[in-house]
Amino acid sequence: MSYILTTQCRDEIGLIAKITSLCHEHNLNIVRNNEFVDTEGKRFFMRTELTGTPSERFLSQLQTNLPEGAITHLHSPTKVKVVLLATKEAHCLGGVLLKQFENALNIEVQAVIANYSDLEPLASAFNVPFHCVSHEGLSRNEHDKKVGDLIAKYSPDLIGLAKYMRILSPEFVARFEDKIINIHHSFLPAFIGAKPYHQAFERGVKIIGATAHFVNNELDEGPIIVQDVTQVTHANNAESMAKIGRDIEKTVFCKALQLASEYKLFINGNKTVVFK
Amino acid sequence: MSYILTTQCRDEIGLIAKITSLCHEHNLNIVRNNEFVDTEGKRFFMRTELTGTPSERFLSQLQTNLPEGAITHLHSPTKVKVVLLATKEAHCLGGVLLKQFENALNIEVQAVIANYSDLEPLASAFNVPFHCVSHEGLSRNEHDKKVGDLIAKYSPDLIGLAKYMRILSPEFVARFEDKIINIHHSFLPAFIGAKPYHQAFERGVKIIGATAHFVNNELDEGPIIVQDVTQVTHANNAESMAKIGRDIEKTVFCKALQLASEYKLFINGNKTVVFK
Amino acid sequence: MSYILTTQCRDEIGLIAKITSLCHEHNLNIVRNNEFVDTEGKRFFMRTELTGTPSERFLSQLQTNLPEGAITHLHSPTKVKVVLLATKEAHCLGGVLLKQFENALNIEVQAVIANYSDLEPLASAFNVPFHCVSHEGLSRNEHDKKVGDLIAKYSPDLIGLAKYMRILSPEFVARFEDKIINIHHSFLPAFIGAKPYHQAFERGVKIIGATAHFVNNELDEGPIIVQDVTQVTHANNAESMAKIGRDIEKTVFCKALQLASEYKLFINGNKTVVFK
Amino acid sequence: MSYILTTQCRDEIGLIAKITSLCHEHNLNIVRNNEFVDTEGKRFFMRTELTGTPSERFLSQLQTNLPEGAITHLHSPTKVKVVLLATKEAHCLGGVLLKQFENALNIEVQAVIANYSDLEPLASAFNVPFHCVSHEGLSRNEHDKKVGDLIAKYSPDLIGLAKYMRILSPEFVARFEDKIINIHHSFLPAFIGAKPYHQAFERGVKIIGATAHFVNNELDEGPIIVQDVTQVTHANNAESMAKIGRDIEKTVFCKALQLASEYKLFINGNKTVVFK
Structure with missing residues (x-):
């Protein structure tokens, strides 16, 4: 199965490592990834195309690992x-x-x-x-x-x-x-x-x-x-x-x-x- | 020799015929021609690339044939x-x-x-x-x-x-x-x-x-x-x-x-x- | 009424003057005109947007005035x-x-x-x-x-x-x-x-x-x-x-x-x- | 200081996590990152803009962590x-x-x-x-x-x-x-x-x-x-x-x-x- 993970949050050091390591731990393979840091506004944006089957704990762990107020979504491939x-x-x-x-x-x-x-x-x-x-x-x-x-x-x-x-x-x-x-x-x-x-x-x-x-x-x-x-x-x-x-x-x-x-x-x- | 004739004047019927016929009479061959009529502003614009040797009378005849206030120039190929x-x-x-x-x-x-x-x-x-x-x-x-x-x-x-x-x-x-x-x-x-x-x-x-x-x-x-x-x-x-x-x-x-x-x-x- | 006249023929000196003068004689007003001379192939192409009512004689006169083999069409504004x-x-x-x-x-x-x-x-x-x-x-x-x-x-x-x-x-x-x-x-x-x-x-x-x-x-x-x-x-x-x-x-x-x-x-x- | 890290190697799961985690451990902040996986050719490409001071061990550790034959470069900002x-x-x-x-x-x-x-x-x-x-x-x-x-x-x-x-x-x-x-x-x-x-x-x-x-x-x-x-x-x-x-x-x-x-x-x- 293929999913799209979108993340946006306050920028801080190590975010890509955190997100991609968690994907790796959950056996989710990243087939495409885009990030952007708005250095002026100190915001971090990331879109990740994944293959694999994310467990229920994946998103909650992700949310815990990210700065407070982070907005994460895992989109399944529906229209x-x-x-x-x-x-x-x-x-x-x-x-x-x-x-x-x-x-x-x-x-x-x-x-x-x-x-x-x-x-x-x-x-x-x-x-x-x-x-x-x-x-x-x-x-x-x-x-x-x-x-x-x-x-x-x-x-x-x-x-x-x-x-x-x-x-x-x-x-x-x-x-x-x-x-x-x-x-x-x-x-x-x-x-x-x-x-x-x-x-x-x-x-x-x-x-x-x-x-x-x-x-x-x-x-x-x-x-x-x-x-x-x-x-x-x-x-x-x-x-x-x-x-x-x-x-x-x-x-x-x-x-x-x-x-x-x-x-x-x-x-x-x-x-x-x-x-x- | 090659020249560029530029014309702009009040629009009226028959302008292209007048200008191109005069060129023809003076043995000036038109190798390229562009016209535009601003129908709202009633202005006529034309740029004509000519080969041949325009006599002194060409421009004065042209001016006479065109509506009052027409602006005509014959540009020789200098920089x-x-x-x-x-x-x-x-x-x-x-x-x-x-x-x-x-x-x-x-x-x-x-x-x-x-x-x-x-x-x-x-x-x-x-x-x-x-x-x-x-x-x-x-x-x-x-x-x-x-x-x-x-x-x-x-x-x-x-x-x-x-x-x-x-x-x-x-x-x-x-x-x-x-x-x-x-x-x-x-x-x-x-x-x-x-x-x-x-x-x-x-x-x-x-x-x-x-x-x-x-x-x-x-x-x-x-x-x-x-x-x-x-x-x-x-x-x-x-x-x-x-x-x-x-x-x-x-x-x-x-x-x-x-x-x-x-x-x-x-x-x-x-x-x-x-x-x- | 509005028409489009298309002309293509062997190139020769004075073609624009001939066509536009004939339009003028027939009280056809040229609202837009494009010409192109293929100097290598010695072919002349022209597209003329006209307002007015072309008589039956217009096209036949045009054909007579142009070089042998000229292809002329007067397109009325149908689809x-x-x-x-x-x-x-x-x-x-x-x-x-x-x-x-x-x-x-x-x-x-x-x-x-x-x-x-x-x-x-x-x-x-x-x-x-x-x-x-x-x-x-x-x-x-x-x-x-x-x-x-x-x-x-x-x-x-x-x-x-x-x-x-x-x-x-x-x-x-x-x-x-x-x-x-x-x-x-x-x-x-x-x-x-x-x-x-x-x-x-x-x-x-x-x-x-x-x-x-x-x-x-x-x-x-x-x-x-x-x-x-x-x-x-x-x-x-x-x-x-x-x-x-x-x-x-x-x-x-x-x-x-x-x-x-x-x-x-x-x-x-x-x-x-x-x-x- | 600002550096550009380029990486290319055989593709395998977890590469982004490995590279970005190593950067994080070495206190290198990623300000811009691009990756591409050629899924047909099974090749991984990544370009990472870093701020910080990479130690001598950074590149050697990176090389060790990546698949055999990986090509990594750390470019300093010279012309x-x-x-x-x-x-x-x-x-x-x-x-x-x-x-x-x-x-x-x-x-x-x-x-x-x-x-x-x-x-x-x-x-x-x-x-x-x-x-x-x-x-x-x-x-x-x-x-x-x-x-x-x-x-x-x-x-x-x-x-x-x-x-x-x-x-x-x-x-x-x-x-x-x-x-x-x-x-x-x-x-x-x-x-x-x-x-x-x-x-x-x-x-x-x-x-x-x-x-x-x-x-x-x-x-x-x-x-x-x-x-x-x-x-x-x-x-x-x-x-x-x-x-x-x-x-x-x-x-x-x-x-x-x-x-x-x-x-x-x-x-x-x-x-x-x-x-x-």
């Missing part, structure tokens, strides 16, 4: 459960659903929830439950409560905002803390907020991009996971930039979900640690 | 004259000097002017006159006047700011209008101003970049010419980002000078038109 | 009809179908034909007719004949080989001359033929790629349309390279179809001219 | 000594010399040896000894002997072929086994041998590239270290491809030397392990 939120645009949602169909992502899309019904055919095409929760006539909090309750029924590991064009209430963000991944259609921190391609066109930039990030309560300010860009020219207007950009958004969003699903992604304050 | 301004960092200055040595840029660096003397050995290594104009004890305007007078003696076609770490006075910018190309060490409009790599590190971005742009009187706000980026990770701090970024700065700065030297670059309001 | 051939892999087929669903490609997929039935659910999900034509018990020529007859009923403008893992007979290639676009999973000419990712792994390359090309009778030797690559490392084996590579294949294949559908693609001997 | 071989082209040689001047590479170029004298001014500009060893009138073996004897006087850690346009004799390659890094101007294995840009132009590729690799006795077949590519179009001929390509060659060659100088590079049969 990561994801609920996707969308509005009207098909490309990010479709990109994930297609990759799931191809068996190229270690995720199971449990449901799609949208505030319009336009994308129902796309979800249905891939046999994924679709729920339309219209925001019409509801306050932001009421709508977020309704959507949140629906999400909660699925108990997902992750919530992916596949171009969900609504600002989330602090209550919603708190309810699903560190679980919400958004795709923003610019290379943040450039062009925060609405209509980034129009902003990019007005500024006359020669590159456009997209950013996948965790959501916190500052608009487009959460920890960045993945970014990518592409070249544009004077001949592109905001509309053609948007068309080109959708490919980048799709790719970047899928890559962020993939990293999360492979447990290669750690939140470190307002940044992320991403093991390749 | 573009450039004065480079620098401070202490070697990479952008060295990048240009090396490429000039390789015969890879259609430019002649007439002189290097710096506010410190650190880079004198580098300029000397490539047999380029070096002038140190210290800013110590001078007001911004006094220093800019001194530097400007020195530049003026060379009558350069272009002024390249090869990591010249000083903010230019409006007088200096006006004196060399549309001739000053700067390299900024971020993908603008992200991280305007000082210490962009520190800003990038603090924000936790996954890409860093550089931007070459014309200088106007808004800090880092002039028309963008070239941008490029590269991937960074959580393992990079501001210092290592700066080290990686210097390669991008060098490349982007050289590319901007090259575009200018090949007359592939037009200013269009606060944007540029760049023919590849 | 380009495509039949896709596939085998078992979903990513290229799904990539095109999803982009069609997003309205991001100027094409209409008329049908999917595969030699296995695995992809029927994917075609059905996007409401595209699916035909399974098994090769079992048939010679290559018999199978190609059967597939070709089925294609012929649709009279497509293009045939896209979306990872169709069969070598085509010369008769099939001749029957659909200059209409067949293939995606090969390497950056040609590296790793021609079978199992390119295994070849790439064995050679220890640090980049892998994909190539879209027109099909002729030499294996993987037809005119190249689009190529793209991505970085890999020592940690990738052939299987993980294939997984990474599928994203590139999907992107490159879609881009090639898009270029064809926008009439930006010309065959020039064993090369292509691609206007961006 | 890696390099002799560069060149012919007439300036860009790769100049690229390295400029980066050395910028303090951007952890290397010391001890000397430049060329079979023509053209590059003497460039080496002199950077105060590096230059030796011209003409091949005229000498057999390949005689010339290689002469060059090799000259190199041997410098006892370099690495020999960089900065566009050295000569094929090396097996004797020369054996004499400096695993120390010679070449830059080839194509994305290998495409376009092995002479005139790769001409080959690329003839084939009509849309990307060109460069490859840095260790030299063995098969032409352009040694372990690949770094590759990079850039887009070209139908408008590029072999000459303009070469011009564009020189930038890639320069970048790729510098990056390979940098990886070697930071001990991030291991040879693994006919491949390399490269830690980023």
Whole structure:
């Protein structure tokens, strides 16, 4: 059997030796290992791919050996459960659903929830439950409560905002803390907020991009996971930039979900640690 | 003989036909042609590579045929004259000097002017006159006047700011209008101003970049010419980002000078038109 | 109304003037223009975006004005009809179908034909007719004949080989001359033929790629349309390279179809001219 | 003090635990660590950045603890000594010399040896000894002997072929086994041998590239270290491809030397392990 062990804790000398020695004692073979020490923040992060059968005592011993407050998880190779939120645009949602169909992502899309019904055919095409929760006539909090309750029924590991064009209430963000991944259609921190391609066109930039990030309560300010860009020219207007950009958004969003699903992604304050 | 004709004017129907027909009448063969119509701003831009011997009447006839206010130039294949301004960092200055040595840029660096003397050995290594104009004890305007007078003696076609770490006075910018190309060490409009790599590190971005742009009187706000980026990770701090970024700065700065030297670059309001 | 005029012919002096002057006489406004002269092969290529209403005489006059053998087309803005051939892999087929669903490609997929039935659910999900034509018990020529007859009923403008893992007979290639676009999973000419990712792994390359090309009778030797690559490392084996590579294949294949559908693609001997 | 420990040996269970525990016992703090297991070849590779003062017993104990035949090195932070071989082209040689001047590479170029004298001014500009060893009138073996004897006087850690346009004799390659890094101007294995840009132009590729690799006795077949590519179009001929390509060659060659100088590079049969 194959497992992924993730560890994060206060940094101190000898951590790798402690963890890997314990694995060795428990007859767990390390087939791949990544570590990172944030020397400024004094935090230690490690991801270890193991083969073998960890006993029940392994994790408890590990926890005992590590500094107080250490966060350790042993992930068995099941699929990561994801609920996707969308509005009207098909490309990010479709990109994930297609990759799931191809068996190229270690995720199971449990449901799609949208505030319009336009994308129902796309979800249905891939046999994924679709729920339309219209925001019409509801306050932001009421709508977020309704959507949140629906999400909660699925108990997902992750919530992916596949171009969900609504600002989330602090209550919603708190309810699903560190679980919400958004795709923003610019290379943040450039062009925060609405209509980034129009902003990019007005500024006359020669590159456009997209950013996948965790959501916190500052608009487009959460920890960045993945970014990518592409070249544009004077001949592109905001509309053609948007068309080109959708490919980048799709790719970047899928890559962020993939990293999360492979447990290669750690939140470190307002940044992320991403093991390749 | 080979020439480059550049044209920009108010857009109207039939411009390409007028220009190319006149070339044909004058026995000028078009070997390469690029046009762009800014439909929003109603401006027409064209770059035409010609073989043949244009008579004196060609340009005057062309001017007569085009809309009032048209700007036309016939560039003969001489090198573009450039004065480079620098401070202490070697990479952008060295990048240009090396490429000039390789015969890879259609430019002649007439002189290097710096506010410190650190880079004198580098300029000397490539047999380029070096002038140190210290800013110590001078007001911004006094220093800019001194530097400007020195530049003026060379009558350069272009002024390249090869990591010249000083903010230019409006007088200096006006004196060399549309001739000053700067390299900024971020993908603008992200991280305007000082210490962009520190800003990038603090924000936790996954890409860093550089931007070459014309200088106007808004800090880092002039028309963008070239941008490029590269991937960074959580393992990079501001210092290592700066080290990686210097390669991008060098490349982007050289590319901007090259575009200018090949007359592939037009200013269009606060944007540029760049023919590849 | 908006049209695209494509022209290719023997090069001679004054061609741009002739074509653009005729457009002007016919009150056709040029909104975008691209030309290329292959000076070695002495061929002229031009793509012109026009607004206005071309009369019937426009094209015949154009033909008269151009060198003998000139190939001119006036494309009205209808969708380009495509039949896709596939085998078992979903990513290229799904990539095109999803982009069609997003309205991001100027094409209409008329049908999917595969030699296995695995992809029927994917075609059905996007409401595209699916035909399974098994090769079992048939010679290559018999199978190609059967597939070709089925294609012929649709009279497509293009045939896209979306990872169709069969070598085509010369008769099939001749029957659909200059209409067949293939995606090969390497950056040609590296790793021609079978199992390119295994070849790439064995050679220890640090980049892998994909190539879209027109099909002729030499294996993987037809005119190249689009190529793209991505970085890999020592940690990738052939299987993980294939997984990474599928994203590139999907992107490159879609881009090639898009270029064809926008009439930006010309065959020039064993090369292509691609206007961006 | 800061050290880099490199380890390679036959793979077996518990290696990371052994090495890191020994570091811990010797009060050596691991600030960065990379491992790779080649599961197919059953080889283990590890690079460890340490702070502390390793005693004399550390390495001998380490060697005892590891499988027989293990290769371990403890590198102190001195500069890696390099002799560069060149012919007439300036860009790769100049690229390295400029980066050395910028303090951007952890290397010391001890000397430049060329079979023509053209590059003497460039080496002199950077105060590096230059030796011209003409091949005229000498057999390949005689010339290689002469060059090799000259190199041997410098006892370099690495020999960089900065566009050295000569094929090396097996004797020369054996004499400096695993120390010679070449830059080839194509994305290998495409376009092995002479005139790769001409080959690329003839084939009509849309990307060109460069490859840095260790030299063995098969032409352009040694372990690949770094590759990079850039887009070209139908408008590029072999000459303009070469011009564009020189930038890639320069970048790729510098990056390979940098990886070697930071001990991030291991040879693994006919491949390399490269830690980023």
